[in-house]
Amino acid sequence: MLIAVIALSVILYRYFATQPKGGGRPDFQAIFISLVSFLLWATSLGGFGVLLETRERTTMLASFASILWLGFVAALPSQEPQATSLKAKAEGSKPKRAPVKAKAGPAPAKQPKG
Secondary structure, three states, rough: OHHHHHHHHHHHHHHHHOOOOOOOOOOOHHHHHHHHHHHHHHHHHOOOOOOOOHHHHHHHHHHHHHHHHHHHHHOOOOOOOOOHHHHHHHHOOOOOOOOOOOOOOOOOOOOOOO
């Protein structure tokens, strides 16, 4: 029961965290990836009990599936990056500043010719 509550919390959090600021559709791919990752993690820790003959086999299979899942997620094409941190959302997109020029010091003294 606790795993279902946490899974629902993951879905809701990712739904609101990936929704664009001005409205629109959230990133359902990120929601799905987060949910599957959480369920694999919970399975590898024994959260669903013994799914195969022994607890060790269940843990080993879930750990192996997690490694495969990581490779699959890493191979997915990346989408347009979105600001997901609270700080980045609060700041919005700031215009880039022009580089600051160094202050000019006193002109070097001219060397006498001769």
